[in-house]
Amino acid sequence: MLELSNFQVVVENTPLVSIDLCLIFESQILLGLRKNEPLKGVWFTPGGRIYKNETWENALLRISKMELGLCGVVAEDFSLMGICDHFYNNSTFGRNISTHYVNLPYYTHFKSKPKIILDGLIWH
Known part of the structure; x- marks a missing residue:
C-alpha cells in the first residue's frame, strides 16, 4: 500500500483503475x-x-x-458493463488536484436478497 504522500503524486499524475459493483436484486440497485x-x-x-x-x-x-461484507461470491458471477472514464475537478487531497478514474463497472443479479453487513448502504 502506498504512503499517502506517494498516493497524492499518483493521483496528480496518472489515472486510477477502479471497479464499481452494480448489484441488482429485483428492481433495486445497491448504493x-x-x-x-x-x-x-x-x-x-x-x-x-x-x-x-x-x-x-x-x-x-x-x-x-471489504466494502460489502459479501463472502462466497465468484468473479464469474459478474459481467463487465464496459469501460468508463470518470473525471473529477477535485480529489481526496483537495480542490486543486483533479482525479481521473478508468472504471470497470461489473454487474450481477441476485436471486435472493444478499445479506449486506456494513452500514451506509441502501437498496434503491
Whole structure:
C-alpha cells in the first residue's frame, strides 16, 4: 500500500483503475454513501481501486468482501458493463488536484436478497 504522500503524486499524475459493483436484486440497485472526495456525500455504486499486481478478479472479490461484507461470491458471477472514464475537478487531497478514474463497472443479479453487513448502504 502506498504512503499517502506517494498516493497524492499518483493521483496528480496518472489515472486510477477502479471497479464499481452494480448489484441488482429485483428492481433495486445497491448504493453506498461516499465518505471521501471526489463525490463525498453522494450515493454511488460501491467500488474501489485495483492495486498494483492485483488481478481484476481478485480486486472484485476483495471489494465485495471489504466494502460489502459479501463472502462466497465468484468473479464469474459478474459481467463487465464496459469501460468508463470518470473525471473529477477535485480529489481526496483537495480542490486543486483533479482525479481521473478508468472504471470497470461489473454487474450481477441476485436471486435472493444478499445479506449486506456494513452500514451506509441502501437498496434503491
